[in-house]
Amino acid sequence: MSDADTLATHGRCACGRIRFEVRGPPLIVHACHCTWCRRESGTAHALNGMWEADRVVHLADEPEIVDTPSASGKGQKIARCPTCRVALWSNYAGSGPAARFVRIGTLDEPARFPPDIHIFTSTKLPWVTLPADARAVPEFYRPEDVWSAASLERRRIMRAKAAGAG
DSSP states (O other), rough: OOHHHHHHEEEOSSSSSEEEEESSSSSEEEEEEHHHHHHHTTTEEEEEEEEEEEEEEESSOOOOOEEEEEETTTTTEEEEEETTTTEEEEEEETTTGGGGEEGGGBBBBBGGGGOEEEEEEGOOOTOOOOOOOOOOOSSSHHHHHHOHHHHHHHHHHHHHHHHHHH
């Protein structure tokens, strides 16, 4: 049995119209402190878990995909509930449709998914205090320096699938 079969959790929007399941552990969980994520999320940082798109399974209804500007200038596609407008996940230009950055707060069990790394801490709000043992970088990082071997292999497979589909 694969990790996708043994570890799953459910998520939903605020009104419950959109429900989904994420299968297996995330590739990585980012706490992003960049000014763009703060503005978009309306809070001190965004907390996103990255899963392969085929591990995010729709259970009820379909989200509306909203093209949204991003700091990179490449934009992102945000999946939102058409009724309550809650953001459920994003697809960023760099990963395209192959990966979904799921908002951890939309999951039924968000405590299962603490951040693996805090990114863009150079622009972190001064009153946010990170735990002493938190992994943190001023900007971004190379996945090879941070991700587990299992996550790197899953990323390799995800990229190969995406290249074959293109």
